[in-house]
Amino acid sequence: MARVPLLDAEDLPEEYRYLFDQNDVGTADIFRGMANAPTQFQWYMRYSSRLWEILPARERELVILAAARALEHPYEWHQHVRLGREAGVSDEEITAISEGRGEPFDAQDAALLTYARAVALGDVRDGDHDQLREEYDDEIVVGVAMLAAHYVATARVLDAMGIEPEEEFVGWQV
Structure with missing residues (x-):
């Protein structure tokens, strides 16, 4: 409540x-x-x-879903499953994010997911950074870090306010 x-x-x-x-x-x-x-x-x-605006909608939603799942945050996951679908993220990809699997993603998407999870967990390693940097320039890498961290902060604000999903939770497996 x-x-x-x-x-x-x-x-x-x-x-x-x-x-x-x-x-x-x-x-x-x-x-x-x-x-x-x-x-x-x-x-x-x-x-x-x-x-x-940092990334195209589909890639943005991959980052947010990865952060939400790393945090095991139902509200953010629930909202962004719908937004991710609208942006072109498939149910197969959403399930893979939930399970922490690298397939069915290409190298660019896998780098985004790995980096977003690491940012959300406060554990970015040189390899995570280097993998993302192979796919994107420094401006995007910093922007992705800011985007993932923003959703960590948003999750904590939601927790502090006691906000829960407005409807039945979609679940970690879709």
């Missing part, structure tokens, strides 16, 4: 109401909880939006 009130757009000052319309999950409880701090919610959305 949420530890903070779950607000709606009409509960916010007019200048912040647009935030509920400017994301891919609408009025999900994550945003309803964050709305208790509307200025921080606004900056969170701005930062998130910029991080989402």
Whole structure:
């Protein structure tokens, strides 16, 4: 059960109401909880939006799913299974991420997944970095680290607010 009130757009000052319309999950409880701090919610959305631009949608969702699974975080996993599917991640790939398997991924996707898991667990090794650097330039490598770390922070905020999936959890195996 949420530890903070779950607000709606009409509960916010007019200048912040647009935030509920400017994301891919609408009025999900994550945003309803964050709305208790509307200025921080606004900056969170701005930062998130910029991080989402680092990679194409499918690769972005691979990074987020890998981080969510490494953390065993049901809310982030649940939300991003749907978003991943919409971005072109197959159920076979989602299951492989859940099981920590490298197949059916190519070298580029495998590097993203390995690196995202390592960032989420706070254990990036030189080999993880080198593998990702073979596929991407330094700007993307740093951006991927920031994206994965952002979802670690988001998971911890969700935990602190007591936010759980709004519907029955999709499960680790899809």
